[in-house]
Amino acid sequence: MKTIALVTQKGGTGKSSLAVSLAVAAQEKGLRVYVIDLDPQGTAKNWFERREAETPEVATIDASQLKAALTALANQGYDLILLDTAGVNTPATVSAMEHADMCLIPARPSIADIEATRPTTASLTKLGKQFAFVLNQCPPGRSIRTNDAYRVLQLGGVVATASLATRTDHIDALALGQGVTERDPQGKAAREIRGLLQWILNKMEGAADGNKKARVA
Ligand SMILES: Nc1ncnc2c1ncn2[C@@H]1O[C@H](COP(=O)(O)OP(=O)(O)OP(=O)(O)O)[C@@H](O)[C@H]1O
């Protein structure tokens, strides 16, 4: 079982949107997926309440229960857990970072989002955690702004080569309790999320097993 946390102290960067759409895309690949919502705002939990399908399940728990919850999910045979966290630094965010195999830091291609990643990357470096920036809500198509943001973020760590554009599918999917791959399976947002998921899975395999190929589960 692998655990991915979405973390950054900036609100609105796309932590919850990525958590739910990555969860759905991973499930479509055949993985057993569970989402833990550690944000009192409950965006992922509310998404699940609007959702018709019963999986991937979303639960809200107190940070003090995280370790036990992850052990229980591993015993139940889950492959992938996504931890959604609040846009402010809370004990739950620290706990999510501690328990994650990989932390994703979504950032829009703006100086404010990039600056806001610094306390998070400092904490993750201290904890010795693998992390990657994900550029989200980029202008569609090639953009100097996205390229510049990519280069600046690269100075602070690994940047996912799969970035996500601003697409209405993300807004609609969140409202409908869907992933973007369900909202429009052939759409651009779906293609981008699948690309990001594959990038993350490859990265985690590499981290766990050096150059060996291994399943994520
Ligand atoms: N790629 C995208 N294209 C279009 N809209 C997006 C995209 N990603 C996120 N959004 C929208 O941006 C808003 C903020 O996204 P989201 O709630 O996922 O951010 P967050 O980081 O979880 O915020 P918070 O810190 O408040 O929890 C939402 O309205 C969401 O629908």
Ligand SMILES: [Mg+2]
């Ligand atoms: Mg959120």
